[in-house]
Amino acid sequence: MHDQGWVERVGRAIDFLEDHFREPVEIAEVARRAGFSRWHFLRIFQAAVGYGPGEYLRCRRLARAAGELLSTDRRLIDIALDHGYESQEAFTRAFQRQYDVTPASFRRKGIPDSRFRPFDPRLETRVSMTVPGSPIERWHEPFRLVGMGVSARKRAGEHLSAIPALWDRWLGERLWHHIPGSMENGTTYGVCRERAGGSDIDYLIGLRVEVGAPTPNGLRAMSLEGSRYAVFRAEGELPGSIQGLAVSVYFNWLPQWGERNPSRPDFEVYDRRLLAANPPVTELWVPLVD
Numbered sequence: 001m002h003d004q005g006w007v008e009r010v011g012r013a014i015d016f017l018e019d020h021f022r023e024p025v026e027i028a029e030v031a032r033r034a035g036f037s038r039w040h041f042l043r044i045f046q047a048a049v050g051y052g053p054g055e056y057l058r059c060r061r062l063a064r065a066a067g068e069l070l071s072t073d074r075r076l077i078d079i080a081l082d083h084g085y086e087s088q089e090a091f092t093r094a095f096q097r098q099y100d101v102t103p104a105s106f107r108r109k110g111i112p113d114s115r116f117r118p119f120d121p122r123l124e125t126r127v128s129m130t131v132p133g134s135p136i137e138r139w140h141e142p143f144r145l146v147g148m149g150v151s152a153r154k155r156a157g158e159h160l161s162a163i164p165a166l167w168d169r170w171l172g173e174r175l176w177h178h179i180p181g182s183m184e185n186g187t188t189y190g191v192c193r194e195r196a197g198g199s200d201i202d203y204l205i206g207l208r209v210e211v212g213a214p215t216p217n218g219l220r221a222m223s224l225e226g227s228r229y230a231v232f233r234a235e236g237e238l239p240g241s242i243q244g245l246a247v248s249v250y251f252n253w254l255p256q257w258g259e260r261n262p263s264r265p266d267f268e269v270y271d272r273r274l275l276a277a278n279p280p281v282t283e284l285w286v287p288l289v290d
Contacts, residue, residue, distance in 0.1 A: 009034040010048050013041070017057050021064065022082060027053055040250050047243035055161075062098045065091070069107040076103055135230040135253070140285065142226045145189050146179050146213065147206020149220035163192075163203050170205045176275060179206070181213025186272030191222055193265040227264050229285040237279050242268060245284055261287040 013034040017025065030053060031041035045053050061083045068079050080091030095103045150166045152159040167190075176182070184207070193202045204222045215221045232253075234245040260266075264287040274280040 145206035149204040181210040182207040190268040
């Protein structure tokens with residue numbers, strides 16, 4: 001079954017990260033060993049594990065270092081170098097950000113910490129697979145969005161924390177009330193567009209607006225070309241519903257039935273229940289080759 005296939009392949013990726021935690025690791029190499037493209041791997045890993053692969057590796061290195069602090073009397077500098085840090089100072093800063101205490105204080109307290117144990121998607125997963133039926137094929141005319149945006153580096157994994165933080169701001173600050181010319185009564189779009197070279201992304205959460213509508217200060221605009229799309233639908237609590245749908249679409253459906261157009265971005269559409277803090281109907285629009 002396909003579900004078992006992606007679970008096993010993510011498990012192989014985690015095995016590789018655990019076996020090479022002392023070494024510099026290239027995400028593209030991990031993706032290759034798991035049998036994914038880098039693009040698919042980042043999305044599937046994040047949905048299944050709850051962290052991007054770089055963040056997972058960082059947390060696991062610090063967790064292993066924490067274990068050594070409690071079980072050995074090795075010098076801090078030796079533990080730091082052995083876990084991929086260039087200096088004791090860099091290790092101390094990273095450790096304190098993670099555990100709210102310095103490594104020396106952590107060792108003195110002698111309290112075991114169970115956070116960030118190894119994760120095995122073959123035994124547990126943080127996303128329920130949503131198996132899509134046949135998608136609806138639609139043409140979407142060119143349109144313009146206005147809303148809140150963020151730019152982030154994919155290589156550093158910044159997008160994996162920047163995008164959820166942007167959603168928190170969008171829902172918390174309720175700026176949609178201040179967007180002039182909105183057209184669809186609260187329907188919210190999320191668009192992820194790769195920049196040239198594929199190492200950076202621009203992500204925008206916004207409303208569809210009328211032609212010529214102004215962009216208020218502090219907000220961003222994004223225009224999308226008309227295109228043919230495969231449209232998938234899910235219902236349920238976020239982010240689980242959209243994560244499960246995305247994993248299934250990108251891993252199961254696209255390789256068999258569709259050819260994604262890489263020159264145009266995917267986008268998510270959430271009905272107005274999202275803005276009322278209720279589980280929305282979510283659509284994932286995947287651009288197809290014309």
